[in-house]
Structures are given as C-alpha cells and as structure tokens.
Amino acid sequence: MLRWPRARPRRYTRDGRLRRTHTMLTTFLQHLIKHRFFGHSGGPSSAPPSPQGSTRRAATLIAATFSVAVTLNGCCSSSDKKSLQEMVDRAIDRNFNACDSIPDPVAHATCITNAQNQQTALVTAYAAYLTACATGDTELIKEAIKNLKDLLKPKNGAVLGASGGVLNSEMVLGNDESVCISILLTSDGSRTPQDFVVVNGSKYLPEAAGSAALAVSGGNGSLIITTAVGDLAANSSTIYQVAPESTICFTASGMSMTGSVSGSMSFASAAGDFTSSYLPTDAKLTIAFAGSTYAMTLDKACKYNAMALDGNGHGTLTFRVNFASTGDAVLPARLPDGAWMVLPVQRNTTGTQIQASTGGASLSGWTVFPALPNPIADFDHNTVANDADLAMFLSAWASGNPSADVNHDGAVNALDNEVFMDRWNYWRQP
Amino acid sequence: MTRRAFRWLTGFAAACVVGAGAVALPSCSAPPMVRHLTADQNSLTEVGRAMDLSELTLRLHDRYQITDPARWRAMATRAGQLSQSAGHLLMSRATAVAGSTSDAEQFYSHLDSDTAALRTQREALAADLTDAIPKPRP
Numbered sequence: 001m002l003r004w005p006r007a008r009p010r011r012y013t014r015d016g017r018l019r020r021t022h023t024m025l026t027t028f029l030q031h032l033i034k035h036r037f038f039g040h041s042g043g044p045s046s047a048p049p050s051p052q053g054s055t056r057r058a059a060t061l062i063a064a065t066f067s068v069a070v071t072l073n074g075c076c077s078s079s080d081k082k083s084l085q086e087m088v089d090r091a092i093d094r095n096f097n098a099c100d101s102i103p104d105p106v107a108h109a110t111c112i113t114n115a116q117n118q119q120t121a122l123v124t125a126y127a128a129y130l131t132a133c134a135t136g137d138t139e140l141i142k143e144a145i146k147n148l149k150d151l152l153k154p155k156n157g158a159v160l161g162a163s164g165g166v167l168n169s170e171m172v173l174g175n176d177e178s179v180c181i182s183i184l185l186t187s188d189g190s191r192t193p194q195d196f197v198v199v200n201g202s203k204y205l206p207e208a209a210g211s212a213a214l215a216v217s218g219g220n221g222s223l224i225i226t227t228a229v230g231d232l233a234a235n236s237s238t239i240y241q242v243a244p245e246s247t248i249c250f251t252a253s254g255m256s257m258t259g260s261v262s263g264s265m266s267f268a269s270a271a272g273d274f275t276s277s278y279l280p281t282d283a284k285l286t287i288a289f290a291g292s293t294y295a296m297t298l299d300k301a302c303k304y305n306a307m308a309l310d311g312n313g314h315g316t317l318t319f320r321v322n323f324a325s326t327g328d329a330v331l332p333a334r335l336p337d338g339a340w341m342v343l344p345v346q347r348n349t350t351g352t353q354i355q356a357s358t359g360g361a362s363l364s365g366w367t368v369f370p371a372l373p374n375p376i377a378d379f380d381h382n383t384v385a386n387d388a389d390l391a392m393f394l395s396a397w398a399s400g401n402p403s404a405d406v407n408h409d410g411a412v413n414a415l416d417n418e419v420f421m422d423r424w425n426y427w428r429q430p
Numbered sequence: 431m432t433r434r435a436f437r438w439l440t441g442f443a444a445a446c447v448v449g450a451g452a453v454a455l456p457s458c459s460a461p462p463m464v465r466h467l468t469a470d471q472n473s474l475t476e477v478g479r480a481m482d483l484s485e486l487t488l489r490l491h492d493r494y495q496i497t498d499p500a501r502w503r504a505m506a507t508r509a510g511q512l513s514q515s516a517g518h519l520l521m522s523r524a525t526a527v528a529g530s531t532s533d534a535e536q537f538y539s540h541l542d543s544d545t546a547a548l549r550t551q552r553e554a555l556a557a558d559l560t561d562a563i564p565k566p567r568p
Contacts, residue, residue: 078529085525092517096510105499105506109491112510116484119517126521130528 076133076141083413084129084148088122090410091152095119104291104329110257122151152415180249181343183261183285185240185354193230194237194268194281200224203268203279207300237268237281240354248287259289265298267307267354278307280319292327304340313347317356376406377423385428393420462534463527469538473519473545480516480552484509487559494563501562508555515548 095118099111129144197209200223204212213225228235246261263285267278283298298305302320309315320340343356377385379393397404397417404412406420463470487509495502522544526537 078533081525081529085521089518089521092514092521096514099510100507105491105495105503108503109488109495109506112506112513113488115510116488116513119513123517123520123524127524130524133528 076129081130081133084126084145087152087411087413087415088126088148091122092119107257107290110290118151122148125151149415149418178251180251180358181247181356182358183246183248183343183356184243185265185356186243187238187240187352189238189352191232191236191238192266193232194235194266195230196228196235196268198226198228203228204303205279205281205300205305208303208305212303235268237266237279238351239264239266242285248289250289257290259287262286262288263296265354278309280305280307280317283319283321286326290329292325292329295324295326296321297324298322307345309345309347313349315345315347317341317343317345317354376420377428379406379420379424385424387428389428390424393424461527462531462538466538466541469541469545470523473523473541473548476545476548476552477516477520480512480548483552483556483559484513484516487512487555490559490563497564498562505555505559505562508558512548512551512555515551519544519548 092115095115096112099108099115125144125148129141129148132140132144195206196203197206197212198204199209199212202212209225213223230236241264242262244260244262247258248261249256249258251257263283265280265285266282268281269278280298282300283296285296287294287296299320299322305319307315307317307319318341323339344358345354345356347354377389379385379389379396393404393406395401397412397420400412402412404416404420406416406423487505491502491506491509495506522537523541526534
C-alpha cells in the first residue's frame with residue numbers, strides 16, 4: 001500500500017520525545033546532501049565508473065540509481081519503496097508486452113524502442129524518488145512521487161460491460177504522447193433520406209433514441225417523442241468522402257508514427273429547425289497504420305454525438321467511435337474498443353468541405369479523447385457521476401474487488417483510489 | 431609520574447582512542463554496497479553492456495530486417511527482453527541499497543547469479559546477432 005512518507009520519524013523517538021542529537025546530525029547531513037557535497041543528487045559527480053562500452057541510456061540509468069547509494073534510514077518506509085517498485089516493474093512489463101501484438105517489423109521495433117524510453121523515464125523517476133527519500137525533504141519527496149505517478153498513469157482504460165446507458169471509454173495518453181489529425185471531408189452534395197426519432201425537440205438516430213428518452217424520463221421532465229421518417233426533402237444526411245491526403249499521427253517519447261485515413265462520414269441537421277448544430281449519422285473510416293488496417297466507425301447508439309459550428313463554420317465534432325482491427329494485427333493494447341473523441345472542425349462557406357484538423361499541431365490525449373460521462377467517475381455506468389458511484393467504488397475498493405482496479409494495472413491499491421477520486425471530483429453531478 | 435604528565439598522557443590516550451575509532455569506523459559501518467563492491471560493479475557493468483547490446487540490436491534491425499523479417503523480429507523481441515531484464519536488475523538494486531541492511535544483504539546474496547543470468551542472456555543474443563549480420567562475400 002502506497003502511503004505518504006511520515007514527516008516525523010527522524011526527529012522524534014518512539015515515545016514522542018525530540019531526538020536532539022539525531023536531529024542536528026540529520027539536518028547537517030541533509031544540508032550536505034542538498035548542496036551536493038556528497039554528489040548524491042544525480043549529477044555527474046555521483047556517477048559510478050562508466051561500464052566499458054555502455055550507452056548514454058545505460059550510463060544515465062546507472063547514474064540515477066547509483067545516486068541513491070547512501071541513504072538516511074527512516075525517510076520513506078520500505079513497504080512504500082517496494083510497492084512503488086512493483087508498480088514500476090509492472091508498467092515496464094506492460095509497455096514491452098504491448099509490442100508483442102504488432103505484426104509490422106518496423107513498428108514492432110519502434111514500439112520496443114518506445115518501451116525502452118519509457119523504462120528509462122520510469123527508472124530515473126523511481127531513482128529520483130529514492131534520492132528524495134534520502135534527503136528527507138518532504139517537498140522533494142512529494143514532487144518525486146507526483147512525477148512517478150504521472151508516468152504510471154493508465155495509458156488506456158476500456159470500461160468493461162455496462163447494463164444500460166452509454167458505454168464509454170477513456171483513453172489517456174502520457175505526458176509525452178500526443179495525437180495529430182488532419183481529415184478533409186468533401187461532399188458532392190448527394191443526400192440520403194434518414195429516419196430520426198425526435199425526443200423533446202431534438203433529433204436522435206433510432207439507435208440512440210432509447211437512451212435519450214430514458215435520460216429525459218429519469219430527470220422527471222415531460223417526454224414528447226415523435227418520429228421523423230426518412231424524407232429527402234425534410235430529413236436527410238449529406239455524405240462526405242475522406243480526401244486521400246488525410247492523415248492521423250501518434251507521437252510518443254519523441255517518436256512519431258503516421259497513418260492514412262480513408263472512408264466516409266455523413267451529417268444531418270440535428271434539431272427540428274435548421275440551426276448550426278448537426279448530427280453525425282454515419283462514419284466508416286479505415287486507418288492504415290504500421291502495416292495493418294483498423295476500422296473506426298460511428299457508435300450510433302451514443303446520444304451525445306454532435307457537430308456544433310459557429311457562424312463562421314468553426315466548431316467541434318464530438319462523437320463516440322468504435323475501433324476494430326480489419327487487418328492481420330489485433331487491436332493495439334493502447335487503443336480501446338471504443339472512445340469518445342472531440343475534434344476541432346471547420347466547414348467551408350458552401351458546406352461542401354469539412355476539415356477535422358488539429359491544425360498541424362499535436363493535441364494531448366485528454367483534448368482528443370476526453371470522456372463524457374467519464375467512465376471511471378461513472379462507476380455504475382448509469383451515465384451520471386454522483387454519490388452512488390462514490391459509494392459503489394469505495395465498497396468495491398475496500399473489498400479488493402477487481403472492478404475497483406480503475407487504472408487497469410492489475411492491482412487494487414491507493415493509485416486506483418486516487419485516480420477515481422480525481423475523476424469523480426471533476427465529473428460528479430449534483 | 432607528575433600530575434601534569436598524567437594529564438598529558440591521559441589526553442594522548444584519549445586522542446589515540448578517537449583516532450583508532452576514526453580509522454576503524456568505516457570498515458565496521460561500511461554499507462552492504464561497499465562490502466559487495468566487486469559484485470555491485472560487475473552487475474552495473476553487465477547492465478550497461480546489456481543495454482548497449484539491446485540498442486545496437488535495434489539499430490541493426492533497422493538496417494537488416496529487410497533481409498529476414500521474421501528472424502530480425504525475434505531479435506528485436508529479445509533485445510526488448512534483455513533491456514527489460516537489465517531494467518529490473520537496476521530497479522531491484524535501487525530499492526535494496528535504499529532500504530535496510532538486511533534487504534541489501536538479501537539482494538547481494540543472489541546478485542552474482544542474477545548478473546550471470548543477464549550475461550548469459552546478453553551473450554546468447556550477441557552470438558545470434560553476429561550470426562544474423564550478412565557477411566561480406568570473399
């Protein structure tokens with residue numbers, strides 16, 4: 001169990017009396033370490049004799065771990081250190097194991113290189129934590145643990161199963177990971193009739209109408225349901241083809257991989273009156289990535305799918321997609337079966353082109369894959385994050401139920417509690 | 431013996447005791463890492479070599495994988511495993527030397543065999559790597 005380091009043990013005896021001599025000695029030693037008289041802060045002076053022929057990575061790692069050679073006992077408990085070491089070991093294994101399913105040899109080697117880079121970052125961060133323990137500086141220790149936790153954050157967390165409501169998944173990318181997207185959709189103006197169910201004035205695809213109606217009735221509001229049968233004049237969606245130059249890229253640890261996108265998407269006006277709010281009615285995209293192909297299709301049952309544009313045609317496309325492998329490779333471990341995506345879009349003045357693009361910049365995972373409602377906070381999967389989720393999670397967590405392993409690292413521990421509370425505090429509804 | 435001489439001798443004796451203590455203290459209180467310095471250095475050197483070979487393998491993979499993709503894929507996987515083993519050894523060492531003396535002693539008790547296992551893993555990969563690199567024709 002990971003616990004915060006105790007602030008007092010070095011300064012007080014077991015019966016609570018101040019240990020003066022020890023305190024003075026400790027303070028003096030801390031001063032020496034702080035000012036690097038011992039060279040234990042990970043600097044060059046702390047490096048051991050460099051192994052013959054070792055690379056910079058090895059030298060860095062060894063220097064980092066060697067820097068904790070001399071410690072002052074009692075700063076951080078042994079169980080804390082071992083617990084963190086196990087987490088880091090598991091994360092390292094997970095990163096390497098994720099490469100096993102990649103068929104393309106170049107992508108496979110790139111994955112292993114990335115795993116090595118992650119390993120370097122994790123080992124270095126762990127060594128920094130141990131060094132901070134040695135100094136006894138509480139702020140340093142907190143900072144080191146924070147850095148470690150950032151690296152240990154779940155990379156993806158597909159939520160398993162749900163009884164009703166909208167399934168959702170959370171895809172969290174690491175600090176040094178990002179996504180760039182440039183998809184150009186073009187239309188020749190052709191339209192297809194589209195059936196809708198109108199719930200309290202808003203159009204939904206028939207697949208999503210049930211959950212929309214449930215949400216309205218659950219809120220004790222008045223429920224008015226009508227149907228809008230496919231009619232080319234009144235209810236139709238416009239088909240947009242993906243232009244050949246469309247790409248999607250993924251960057252991790254400074255290395256970037258780019259794939260091509262093909263397929264089509266369709267949009268219709270979302271409300272009864274024609275406003276600047278649109279409804280994605282279909283999406284069938286194929287992503288060619290690292291020698292294999294993956295399908296990205298619209299989850300029509302999601303009632304939150306929407307494209308909102310302002311008067312200048314700028315806006316966001318928010319929709320839930322399902323991922324599936326269509327090639328030889330299985331779905332990468334990093335990619336969940338489904339994810340909620342938010343993309344910046346721009347429509348041209350004639351409405352014949354829609355550009356979904358990050359504008360040449362890379363966006364963080366949180367920006368592209370936020371979760372609504374957050375599947376971790378919405379622990380009971382009823383599309384509402386509230387006190388019931390907190391109670392259910394705490395009960396599962398206290399009993400060590402695997403469902404409480406919200407960061408999917410294979411263990412129910414304090415990190416899960418922290419991840420849940422972080423999401424729940426942000427997403428909970430009154 | 432005069433009182434003055436006695437005082438001087440007492441002071442000298444005390445200084446000797448302190449001096450002897452200062453000389454003896456480091457050997458008595460030497461941390462496990464120092465007592466197992468050779469094993470420690472050997473393991474770090476082996477970790478360095480393992481990581482070195484792992485990176486070399488991946489660089490050579492870029493260059494030669496086209497000649498035999500399946501073989502080089504297996505080689506890249508083993509490079510990852512070698513790096514993983516080295517990383518785990520470093521992690522264990524870091525925890526051990528930052529923990530209690532008994533933890534450190536327990537780590538050092540099997541360090542030689544761990545280092546030997548890592549060396550075997552590295553040498554096996556190095557041998558296969560040498561074999562996989564295309565030889566110039568005579």
